[in-house]
Amino acid sequence: MTGSNALMRNPSHKGLPPLPSAQPDDRTTAERRAADAEMARVLKTKPLRMASDSDSGAIAYWKHEPLHDVVEPMADHVIMTYPAGSQALERRTGQTAAISTARPGVVTIIPAGSTSRWDIHRPMHVVQLYLPQRTLLRIADEANAASPEDLLERTGHPDAITSRLLLSAADALDGSAALDTLFRQQLTDLLATRLLAAHVGVAAIPQPTIGGLSPSILRRAIERLRSDCDADVSLSALASDAGLSRFHFCRSFKESTGLSPHAWLRQHRLEQAMNMLRESDESVVSIAAALGYSTQTAFAAAFRKLTGETPSDWRRRVR
Numbered sequence: 001m002t003g004s005n006a007l008m009r010n011p012s013h014k015g016l017p018p019l020p021s022a023q024p025d026d027r028t029t030a031e032r033r034a035a036d037a038e039m040a041r042v043l044k045t046k047p048l049r050m051a052s053d054s055d056s057g058a059i060a061y062w063k064h065e066p067l068h069d070v071v072e073p074m075a076d077h078v079i080m081t082y083p084a085g086s087q088a089l090e091r092r093t094g095q096t097a098a099i100s101t102a103r104p105g106v107v108t109i110i111p112a113g114s115t116s117r118w119d120i121h122r123p124m125h126v127v128q129l130y131l132p133q134r135t136l137l138r139i140a141d142e143a144n145a146a147s148p149e150d151l152l153e154r155t156g157h158p159d160a161i162t163s164r165l166l167l168s169a170a171d172a173l174d175g176s177a178a179l180d181t182l183f184r185q186q187l188t189d190l191l192a193t194r195l196l197a198a199h200v201g202v203a204a205i206p207q208p209t210i211g212g213l214s215p216s217i218l219r220r221a222i223e224r225l226r227s228d229c230d231a232d233v234s235l236s237a238l239a240s241d242a243g244l245s246r247f248h249f250c251r252s253f254k255e256s257t258g259l260s261p262h263a264w265l266r267q268h269r270l271e272q273a274m275n276m277l278r279e280s281d282e283s284v285v286s287i288a289a290a291l292g293y294s295t296q297t298a299f300a301a302a303f304r305k306l307t308g309e310t311p312s313d314w315r316r317r318v319r
Contacts, residue, residue: 003123020070020093027032032075032113035130036060039078042118049173053181053186055186055236058130061170067120077136077151078110079191081163083170090119091155100156103125107162109154109199116153127170129191139192142245146216152199162194183262185235212256213249217242221253225265233265269304273299277315281307284311 033041036058041044043064052058057076082102089108091098093116100106102124110116113131139145165187170185213221221238238261239249254260259267269291276287288299303311 002218020117032073033304035074035076035078035128038072038074039128042071043067045205049170051173051180051184052130053184055190056135056185059166059169059173059184059187060130061125061173062128063125064122065123066230069116070117071115073113073115074110075112075132076131077131077133077195078128079131079162079166079195080108080110080126081106081166083125083127083167085124086125087120087122091153092117092119093153098153098155102156104167105158105163106156107159107166109195110153111153114153127166129166129169129188131188131192131195135188136192136195138245139189139247141197141297142195142197142247144216145196151195152200152201154199157199159194159198162191162198165191165194165259182230182233182235182265185246186250186260186262189235189250190302192313195246213242213252218253218256221261223260224263225268233261235261266302267306270303273303273311274307274314274318277311278318286313287311 003072036047036050036052039060039062043062045062045064047060047062050058050060082104084104085102087102089100089102091108093114102120104107121218136151169184169187172180177185193201212218219242224232224238224241227233235246235249238253239246242249242252244252250260253264257264273287273291276290277284282290285296288296291299293302300310303309303314307314309317
């Protein structure tokens, strides 16, 4: 086991089922259980919130009870972090055990195809990313990085960058569908880049991209982002229209505008909201729905984050 965890040999666990073998799983990816299904089996509950994307995998927020079970080999990599509190983790494979602490600022990684037994003694909250290997390979190619080696197993491993990215994903599981999808796509690419740099056998170093988008390509991208059709604002559609990979499109767009595509769209939607609040008598609920937010609460939270005021308070002040 690699990482900063305490390692022990031949731990004693009387009365528990045998430890999983340390031998690699030889089943094909198609024969392994999907990560969300295996997590539901092991955690014996459903996620509080979850969102998936065919190109990028899935993000789930769980609250689960104490756990004493074997996690069987999964088709995708699982990367997780912990929103709050402090909780002991024990992960055992073969004759090796890793003991660490779940807390904000650390990550745990279960590589695709690996199996281990887990002991968690108290209820806990966890955010999980289910990352397909094809996404990791795509990012390595787009970033001109060396092909990734196998992901390293991590148990409560300090990595504040990855932890913050995953926790921000949990905050974006409710809200505007178009914004959330674009954010998750960007987030997954960022996380895959981070994993290549910090959590593979030989770290892959992405090459820098210099320069922004040409004026005509930037104009087309902004036209797509302003479109009322959510399908037009997927990261794949934006990058394809620009003739770039998703990785390079995001970097070039931010170089041109100072904002990521997701941040630009969020700001644009809230500017639309300001115009509607100021110039119409539409209810806040109707404005939230018109802008693609799933609930008035999600819209109000996003609006307040930008302006420091609720939509109703802002409307009363500017009229």
